[in-house]
Amino acid sequence: MVYNWLINTHNYLYPYICSLCGSTSDLQIDLCKDCLDDLVCDNSACIRCGLPLTGQSGQSFCGQCLRKPPQYHGTFAAFTYSTPLTGLITQLKFNGKIQLARVLAEAWLQRFAHAGIPLPDAILPVPLHRRRIWSRGYNQALEIARPIARHFNLPLLSGYVLRTRHTAAQSTLLSRQRKANVRGCFKIARRLPFQRIAIVDDVVTTGSTVQELARMLVSEGVREIYVWCIARAMSRQD
Ligand SMILES: [Zn+2]
Ligand SMILES: [Zn+2]
Numbered sequence: 001m002v003y004n005w006l007i008n009t010h011n012y013l014y015p016y017i018c019s020l021c022g023s024t025s026d027l028q029i030d031l032c033k034d035c036l037d038d039l040v041c042d043n044s045a046c047i048r049c050g051l052p053l054t055g056q057s058g059q060s061f062c063g064q065c066l067r068k069p070p071q072y073h074g075t076f077a078a079f080t081y082s083t084p085l086t087g088l089i090t091q092l093k094f095n096g097k098i099q100l101a102r103v104l105a106e107a108w109l110q111r112f113a114h115a116g117i118p119l120p121d122a123i124l125p126v127p128l129h130r131r132r133i134w135s136r137g138y139n140q141a142l143e144i145a146r147p148i149a150r151h152f153n154l155p156l157l158s159g160y161v162l163r164t165r166h167t168a169a170q171s172t173l174l175s176r177q178r179k180a181n182v183r184g185c186f187k188i189a190r191r192l193p194f195q196r197i198a199i200v201d202d203v204v205t206t207g208s209t210v211q212e213l214a215r216m217l218v219s220e221g222v223r224e225i226y227v228w229c230i231a232r233a234m235s236r237q238d
Contacts, residue, residue: 036107
């Protein structure tokens with residue numbers, strides 16, 4: 001009762017404002033219900049890589065994953081990487097809007113709640129090279145992973161894996177260049193005492209970065225690896 005009163009008073013004094021349309025939101029996040037409902041998602045994607053399934057209905061894996069599966073075992077993308085979400089992610093990564101990390105994480109949690117996916121033992125945000133953290137001010141994957149780890153009361157693995165090579169931004173490269181760009185760019189800094197790990201990233205495009213990270217986790221003895229991302233590009237070529 002008192003708690004509700006406190007929340008109502010807080011919301012009256014500091015209303016949640018939708019980051020997309022500017023109207024007040026009663027979802028307890030800076031995104032209104034209409035705009036959240038407008039974000040596109042793909043409920044029939046490949047369970048393993050998160051790309052759209054094009055064949056008959058009823059299948060769970062795409063042809064590529066059946067022929068040559070990636071090192072990770074499943075992907076949960078809350079949304080497809082399309083407008084208006086692309087704008088929010090650009091603001092988060094390139095315009096210093098760190099507060100959008102929590103908004104996106106909350107939106108991700110709302111979608112995840114209905115997905116029926118088992119939880120891992122720990123959460124590992126995709127590490128950034130220290131030079132990129134220095135220029136951006138933060139690692140957006142870590143900022144997204146924070147509220148998710150807190151929500152599930154799971155360990156957040158920060159500082160366990162380092163990005164030791166300052167690579168070109170993946171977004172500037174073609175699909176085939178991305179794989180070479182990230183090859184060998186991660187290093188284990190501390191032993192990972194967990195068997196099932198979810199890698200968290202903002203956007204998965206070709207999957208090269210999470211594949212490289214998963215490859216290293218497998219070599220460290222991690223048994224199950226999941227990719228949790230806010231958005232998945234709907235083609236490997238994007
Ligand atoms: Zn809105
Ligand atoms: Zn697949």
